[in-house]
Amino acid sequence: MFLFEDEANIVEDREDLISVLKMRFGDIPPKVIEEIYAISSYETLERLILVASNVPSLKVFLEELKEGEGSFRILGDRFNPIEAQSEGGGSK
Numbered sequence: 001m002f003l004f005e006d007e008a009n010i011v012e013d014r015e016d017l018i019s020v021l022k023m024r025f026g027d028i029p030p031k032v033i034e035e036i037y038a039i040s041s042y043e044t045l046e047r048l049i050l051v052a053s054n055v056p057s058l059k060v061f062l063e064e065l066k067e068g069e070g071s072f073r074i075l076g077d078r079f080n081p082i083e084a085q086s087e088g089g090g091s092k
Contacts (some may be wrong), residue, residue, distance in 0.1 A: 006042065013045035017052055025058040035065060044069045 014036055021028050039045055051064045 010040060010042055010045060013042065013049065014039070017045060017049050020049060020052040021058070021061065024052065025061075028058075032062065032065070041069050 017036055018028065018033060021032075036045075036048075039048075048061075048065065052061055055061045055064070
């Protein structure tokens with residue numbers, strides 16, 4: 001892949017991640033959006049899109065966002081999007 005294609009994919013993934021977060025959790029704090037725009041790793045953005053799609057709360061997503069590029073584990077109840085619904089919409 002060419003360098004401009006890599007950058008285009010990263011920009012697109014940043015926008016996709018922000019869109020998923022907004023769909024799931026409503027307004028996103030500007031600081032979180034800034035942190036997302038600071039990510040330059042395609043793999044990290046792809047992982048965070050999966051995380052955003054599966055965590056029960058924004059709080060859990062923010063914890064994963066702080067993990068950085070070295071985290072690849074996405075399993076367990078932390079990543080159950082139905083968990084918040086089964087507890088009446090509250091976060092864990």
